[in-house]
Amino acid sequence: MENSTPVSITLTSVITQPDGSKEELTLTSSGEWITKNNIDYLKYEEAQEEGTIRTVVKMEEDQAVILRSGALKMRLAFRLGESMMCSYDSEYGTISLITNTTKYIHRTPAKEPGCFHVSYGLEMDGESVGTYAMTIEYKEVT
Template identity: 75%
Template sequence: MENSTPVSIDLTTVITQTDGSKEELTLTSAGEWMTKNNIDYLKYEESQEAGTVRTIVKMEEDQGVILRSGALKMRLAFRTGEAMVSTYESEYGTLSLVTETKRYVHQATGRNSGRFHVNYNLEMAGSSVGNYEMTINYREAVSK
């Protein structure tokens, strides 16, 4: 991809389960930001118990997609006000997910920095899993 820039990524996800319990997950990672065909992308990796997960966040003006591969395979699609079909691959096969996006924002905050925010309800196999609020702040990494 063209114009790849190393970035620092701060990701926060707040999950509110259907029973009302809340969980907050945070991740700080090094990654890459790039633009291709006027679409912004973020790429980063995270280590989980099952292994390394590679994530690509495709950020268009009015919609986005999160692609995860490696130890976890998942595709989540977002467009405000719409229910989008998504998928999660497990050892039991591919599960169908539905994301109902309440809010989607992608804004540049500088030349190589920005903010991606999405608030969505997640359904798996027809049942509500909960509400997810994910915010990714990214900025150009300062080389030492």
């Protein structure tokens, strides 16, 4: 059984570079929230200069996967306290990444907006490329 609900999405990412500098990015979009077999999914698209990026966020109780396709192809996996293998397809080939998740929150929209939050360190070739804090708030469009 699948439930699909139109939602408005606000995504905020705070990236802390290894040198300590910070960058904050915010994206607002519309999408859909789907519940299937007790797993929540958010689906949305974002328009970038390179083209449209389709994103699916699969949220379970203690882990999540973000799949991006289209102009950007990426797979990020998160599980609290664990290192997870991930990948990013660049013009030079597939790059292996590792996420080290330090915080994970997932709340579905009942009385308040739904929230997906993950804080993680990102490594490429064994080197830290920064610390990320991503929050996605989503609420039903009425």
